[in-house]
Amino acid sequence: MALLEVKRLHASYGHTRVLHGIDFAMDEGSITALLGANGAGKTTTLRAVCGMVRTEGELRFGGESIAKRRTEDIARLGIAHVPDGRGTFLNLSTEENLRLGAYTRRDRKAVEADLERMYGYFPRLKERRRQQAGTLSGGEQQMLAVSRALMLAPRLMLLDEPSFGLAPLLVRELFLILRRINELERVSLLLVEQNAAMALDLADHAYLMETGRVVLAGKSSELKSNDAVRRSYLGY
Amino acid sequence: MDAFLFQVLAGLATGGIYASLALALVMIYQATHLVNFAQGEMAMFTTYIAWSLINAGMPYWPAFLLTVGFAFVLGVLIERIIIRPVEDAPVLAVVVVFIALLVILNSTAGWIYTYTIKSFPSPFPKEPLFGIRYMSAHEIGAICVTLVVLSLLYAFFRFTPLGLAMRAAAQNAQSSRLVGIRVGWMLALGWGLAAAVGAVAGMMVAPIVYLDPNMMGGILLYAFAAALLGGIDSPMGAVIGGFAVGVLENVLGAFVIGNELKLTVALVLIIGVLLVRPSGIFGKVHVTRV
Numbered sequence: 001m002a003l004l005e006v007k008r009l010h011a012s013y014g015h016t017r018v019l020h021g022i023d024f025a026m027d028e029g030s031i032t033a034l035l036g037a038n039g040a041g042k043t044t045t046l047r048a049v050c051g052m053v054r055t056e057g058e059l060r061f062g063g064e065s066i067a068k069r070r071t072e073d074i075a076r077l078g079i080a081h082v083p084d085g086r087g088t089f090l091n092l093s094t095e096e097n098l099r100l101g102a103y104t105r106r107d108r109k110a111v112e113a114d115l116e117r118m119y120g121y122f123p124r125l126k127e128r129r130r131q132q133a134g135t136l137s138g139g140e141q142q143m144l145a146v147s148r149a150l151m152l153a154p155r156l157m158l159l160d161e162p163s164f165g166l167a168p169l170l171v172r173e174l175f176l177i178l179r180r181i182n183e184l185e186r187v188s189l190l191l192v193e194q195n196a197a198m199a200l201d202l203a204d205h206a207y208l209m210e211t212g213r214v215v216l217a218g219k220s221s222e223l224k225s226n227d228a229v230r231r232s233y234l235g236y
Numbered sequence: 237m238d239a240f241l242f243q244v245l246a247g248l249a250t251g252g253i254y255a256s257l258a259l260a261l262v263m264i265y266q267a268t269h270l271v272n273f274a275q276g277e278m279a280m281f282t283t284y285i286a287w288s289l290i291n292a293g294m295p296y297w298p299a300f301l302l303t304v305g306f307a308f309v310l311g312v313l314i315e316r317i318i319i320r321p322v323e324d325a326p327v328l329a330v331v332v333v334f335i336a337l338l339v340i341l342n343s344t345a346g347w348i349y350t351y352t353i354k355s356f357p358s359p360f361p362k363e364p365l366f367g368i369r370y371m372s373a374h375e376i377g378a379i380c381v382t383l384v385v386l387s388l389l390y391a392f393f394r395f396t397p398l399g400l401a402m403r404a405a406a407q408n409a410q411s412s413r414l415v416g417i418r419v420g421w422m423l424a425l426g427w428g429l430a431a432a433v434g435a436v437a438g439m440m441v442a443p444i445v446y447l448d449p450n451m452m453g454g455i456l457l458y459a460f461a462a463a464l465l466g467g468i469d470s471p472m473g474a475v476i477g478g479f480a481v482g483v484l485e486n487v488l489g490a491f492v493i494g495n496e497l498k499l500t501v502a503l504v505l506i507i508g509v510l511l512v513r514p515s516g517i518f519g520k521v522h523v524t525r526v
Contacts, residue, residue, distance in 0.1 A: 092400075
């Protein structure tokens with residue numbers, strides 16, 4: 001059974017339809033990438049999964065329907081979201097931001113251990129643990145957003161452009177960390193990324209979106225060798 | 237010198253009450269970015285509840301605790317039933333709702349309890365505490381109660397996960413939902429806490445100003461001045477502002493402008509702060525990177 005199953009999903013902001021019936025599915029423990037140009041509906045797809053926009057169609061997580069559920073209830077099922085714009089709690093400290101990620105968890109010892117693990121992944125965050133998060137640099141806030149999502153101990157993690165605003169070296173490091181989390185803890189990742197080459201390297205499967213529709217789907221290796229994808233998104 | 241000291245200390249006592257109410261205002265403001273004009277009337281109404289309980293023969297402190305609990309429930313209900321439906325309404329619509337709430341609570345209290353001024357008991361002894369002759373026992377007691385309430389609130393917001401979640405919900409609802417916080421309930425809880433703090437302020441001030449449906453009008457104005465002086469988004473500022481306004485009001489009233497013009501101090505302060513430093517003394521000018 002698929003971990004996340006999306007069927008004929010429509011989504012709209014007010015009267016404007018943004019998704020026109022998209023279908024995709026991902027297995028537990030897999031990494032899936034959503035690719036496409038600006039305005040293709042990638043961010044909206046992630047928002048739809050989290051109940052942040054009005055949707056029609058089928059949304060199933062672990063076999064359970066999550067369409068029409070509230071965002072906070074979906075988060076409690078184990079879906080963490082690194083949102084577009086990072087969603088930092090600007091006036092709280094770095095550590096408070098991280099602790100909020102674990103708000104729904106009751107296993108206190110594991111939370112403390114996870115906090116140290118995040119500081120291990122991103123030592124910069126440890127240096128700034130008492131600092132107001134709004135004063136962190138864009139890259140640091142991006143690390144914070146990823147760590148905050150991981151603190152939920154999610155089954156599925158939605159990542160909206162995690163490489164945005166990060167220096168190239170840090171992007172590579174972040175992707176290594178994401179792979180490690182996926183392999184060691186079997187956290188499934190649904191990734192929206194502008195950097196198609198890196199996304200295809202990380203993901204097992206990928207979906208190519210254009211103006212609110214899925215136009216191409218397949219294994220990452222297949223998409224990488226697809227001529228159209230190569231020319232439009234990989235640039236060689 | 238003695239007279240001066242006397243006024244300063246008396247000012248601290250009422251200042252503590254302004255501080256509590258100012259803190260209640262700040263708590264609601266942080267969550268909704270609006271000033272709850274009905275905060276004073278909510279405090280007044282719950283003080284009447286305490287009066288009823290005590291008159292029915294209940295000892296003071298159980299009545300006190302029961303009233304605080306009742307105020308909390310009242311605050312939660314007001315948020316859920318009256319404020320929730322206008323959550324996304326324009327600012328002015330919400331302000332009108334606040335004023336309606338003020339009028340409804342005021343006239344309901346008048347209808348049930350009449351507008352006759354009533355005396356309200358103090359839980360503290362008549363003779364001065366610890367031989368301090370500058371302050372009455374009630375003034376010292378009120379300051380202590382205020383400080384206890386403020387410390388409890390501080391500890392709650394600073395050290396408990398629920399307190400942290402409430403702060404988070406107040407400043408970034410979307411991100412809060414994404415980590416599983418039930419934002420709606422956090423706001424209702426905030427209203428409940430604010431109402432409970434207001435109830436304590438009401439019960440502490442009632443022995444001084446006596447109980448009547450309009451008792452909180454002037455006090456809310458001082459509290460508003462205190463919140464603005466400290467910075468409307470700073471709980472710490474509200475508390476310090478409260479004590480400062482209390483002292484200022486008393487000293488100026490006694491020595492400079494006379495008792496009749498005391499309330500003017502609050503109005504001048506409000507205008508002065510808004511003109512000179514709208515963010516108040518402790519209000520943060522938030523640093524944000526883009």
